[in-house]
Amino acid sequence: MTALLQHPGYDEERLKGVAEKLPCREVQAGMLLSLMGQPHQYSYPSIFIYGHRASGKSHVMHVLMKELELSHATVSCVECVSIALLFEQVLLSFFGCDAASLLPRSPSLSDFVRVYRQQCSQSPAKQTRYIVMEKAELLRDTDASLLSALLRLQELVEDNVTVILLSEIAWDKFRPNTGCFEPLLLHFPDYSKSELQQILSQNVHPSYSAGFYSAYINILLGVFYSVCRDLRELRHLAALNFSKFCEPLAEGKVKETDTHKLWKHIEPHLKKAMQTVYLREVSSLQWEQMQQMEEEEAGALRGLSAHTHVELPYYSKFLLIAAYLASYNPARTDKRFFLKHHGKIRKTNFLKKNEKTSNHLLGPKPFPLDRLLAIFYSVVDSRVAPTASIFSQISSLVTLQLLAQVSHDDQLDAPKYKCAVSLDFICAIARTVNFDIVKYLYDFL
Amino acid sequence: MATSSVSKGCFVFKPSAKKKKKTLSLESYFVQGCEDAESSEIRFRLCQELWDEIKTDTEVLQDELNRTILDSLLDFTRKCSSTRQNSDWTSQMRASEIPTAALMLGVNVPDHDMTFQSLSDMLKQSVSPHVASVQAKECGALKHLMKKVLERLMDTVVVVDDEDEEENVETSPRVHRSMHCSLGILCDWYTARTKKSPTGTPGKKRSSQVRDEQQQPPVVIIFKDLEAFNPRVLQDFILICSQYIDRLPLTFIFGIATSPSTIQHMLPHSVSSLLCIELFQSLSCTQHLATVIDKLILASRIHFKLNGKVMQVLIGVFLYHDFSVRNFIKGLQLALLEHFHSQPLSVLCCKKKQALFNVTQLSKPNLDRIRQLPSFKRYVEKQEAQEQVNLMTDDSHLKEVCQQLIKDLHKYHKNYYPILRCLHTLTSSLPRYPLGKQIRELYLICLAKNVWENEDYQSAMKLVKMLAKGEMVSLLQKCVEILQLSKSKKMKNALVQLEELLAKFKQLDTATEMTPTVEASIPSPIKNLQKKTDLFQLQKTLLEMNESRRAKRLSPFENLRNEALEFIDNLVKSHLSPPESQPLYEVCYYSSSATVRRHLNATPRTSIQAALSNPYYYLQNDSLKSEDGTVSNTAPDICIAYKLHLECGRLINLYDWLEAYSTVVSAAEGNDQDSENFGKVDEVKHARFIRAVSALEFLGFIKSTKQKTDHVARLTWGGC
């Protein structure tokens, strides 16, 4: 706490405000403040902060920047569909929209540097300017020179500017192989259970006592901590289930202090929440409505993954079956399965030991269109003309993501596919057309 | 247009816009090459009227069918926007998720367009003006998706804007709009638009919920085909949107063709946890088709009909290939056009009054056509000798008879459909569905031949004979309801009789109440039958029941039931004869199933092979005619090359091929077999050969191979 409260150059009252808003992150915030130094001093050119999701990276930066009124630009890398957008946002927040409009149509890095220098010579920084890059891991996908340049932007634009990168990925996985300026690293560790307890307990419901709410959070963490440490998610779950927790209280059955009874009441409910809302099988809106419904009614509500049935046209079903067989049977066994008079194929030769039962473990294998059609024509029970609609059904299956095209889109000659459905799914499909697919699968022979 | 290019490639020549094509009107297209040009104008008009009627009908139907699901969707968007504006503890604490409706539409993708069209129209009308729909194929990258969404949300509104919004637009930073697309700009635009609402007076406090809703209308983004989207693009887009959800009331609608679990396949938990997903199930396509058939096909109102084979083709395409109702209607349209185009007598395929008038206007050749109609010939044969002569020679007499026949045909249809529906009602819930579960199946049976001669019909009747009283009465009651809708005289008579029968059944009720018989206590045998699934068991019980029945004396209920059945059977026999039995049925029924199949279910491969092996089929040049399936040596080069390649194995030696080709072509040129130059390869032949070979490669019959020099690989099997 004290580490945070004493930083020359910053108002003490403000620091106190910061400390209040950042429980359990005092150390990291203090560290950051020391790195930043006094407002007018140059700071280190780039700082790299990493930690898992919802470990408070954005939150800490936001609070620091806002509370201490530092000049800053926060840019989310997901949103910057082009680097132009990134440059524009930085210029906009530091120098206003006139500056941003000075950029040419598709600006290069040097355009940005030029405009920046020109602008900052007109309005030089009295205090350090900060550029906060959210979700910086996406920078890895862009041109490597952008990252290198950002890391030493201070030097390039000759201004008192510091770039702070926030990432969920450690720096080691970041470093371009050409080498670059090394930023200062700062790790935000995951919150521990007691830290989560402390942070979550702050959002007390206005009409209940802090102790009561804290007990609720304790129960909640007891159920969820093993599967979820995401603060945002936990807070969401806490909000969704609190009314249920208070139910016995409202009915006058239990006193606020009788934690055990409250626990008995809420625990099965939370367990159920873990299997439904938490997985987003059921939406939070539905969950809230369910709580108001009677038990049996609520049971009728099915989750998202319960709906897997897909109704397909007749030939599409067979095409999919053929694709499944082609994906999971070795090509050399086709003769055995699909030729009426395949003669004697020696059993020892046919069944290779380690090949058996492993096809399903290895996942679908790609197959050419020819093989798909050959199998299709032998499994479908009637004579089918090779019409255009058969072929268009194959591409429909690809758009529906039931088949995956393995070869490139542009390859017109002998395209390859993979079957992308599960055994359960294909069995259900095969049943509707009275086709005993298991008999045709090499793994189940 | 020529290109000079060193490298191989394909070149796109866009047609120059200046080159003016002579634009023909629809009608002149129709008239061109039409049989019997004289009446073609009338036929064109009739055809169009009919099509317009069908089209509006289908649209109305679609709207009705979509109504329920759209209503619940609208409710959802409204509900979401209202919970969003709450400011109690719970809504503050819970993560603000993006409300998302997962709309399950089924795999009939071609039909979705219409649904989405009406959906976005209705949303715009009653929820929010800000609706944008996007399709996967226009959004390959996040950038494009973003651009499309912004364009559709902001520009459409800007265009629609009236004057008072003008200054609003100016105050918002216009510079940025033209520069980059980010949701921030959309936010600014949204706040600018909603801040100054025309109804709300800015000074007053916003107290009413309704006005709040008006001022914060949701921004709806429709993803028409979720499966086809690149998951990365979608994930990023959702991530971005979730950052703005506090300022921008976004709502998503996902159009899903397969199953909701695709959402979980496409989006990881970290992304799907940003959404509040609710499922909406739309009507299944088979139900949709059933209603379309019910309203368009089984209606005496629409005089154009399909015969059994054509129906079979259309339904086959639907069930086997695409599940698309839109394509079904397109097929209907095709048949309609073909009918009016190719059948001169289709002038009589219209409303009765008009048809009767058109009969009087028939030209001599058309009257002769009538005499040639198979159905009319059959009719003539049944007449007396003198009448036969009259019909064949006296035009005015023929016209009179035709008028009568047309009237009969209309009556036939008026009676046909109600009886068909009655029969369907009686048989559609029998175990094992001997006459089909859907009315279309029964209809196909009835179109094919006399239904009462069908074995399935007889077994269905036997099953009906076993219905318990309650079931029987309720089914007959339904039949009464069907007949009530009909205005034809015969149907009204039938209705009266049926009601009498029903009354007797009810009298029986009161009678048995006084003297309870065994019958009442016996559970309906058919109920037990339904449980038995295998055929053998079924037949056995049927036999047993028959025998036990014979042994017993018939109870009054059984007597009555038999009476009812006989009545139904008579109705079927007198009204459900197939259309072929009706004189002049050709006027209304379209029967060329081959044409329809050829158009709807093309077989490119077969056509190419036909063209190559039998060029006469397409070119109609007499010199190409050949009886024994051989290709004449005057055929186009590619046909000769094709024919020769059929004789080769998997790998084809190019030089041998060339030589063989050259020999054939030389023979065609009439060169002397013994001359020295015969069969010699000259430059022109060489070039022609190369061209033919590359055409074959383009068509996918051969491809180059590295296995052997100077060889190409054959890609097809099978001999000549």
Ligand SMILES: Nc1ncnc2c1ncn2[C@@H]1O[C@H](COP(=O)(O)OP(=O)(O)O)[C@@H](O)[C@H]1O
């Ligand atoms: N120490 C903290 N005290 C209070 N709230 C916190 C704290 N750390 C994180 N949060 C909250 O948790 C949520 C997620 O934090 P965030 O900073 O977005 O995580 P990150 O950027 O690391 O993914 C935010 O809503 C934030 O308000």
Ligand SMILES: [Mg+2]
């Ligand atoms: Mg963050």
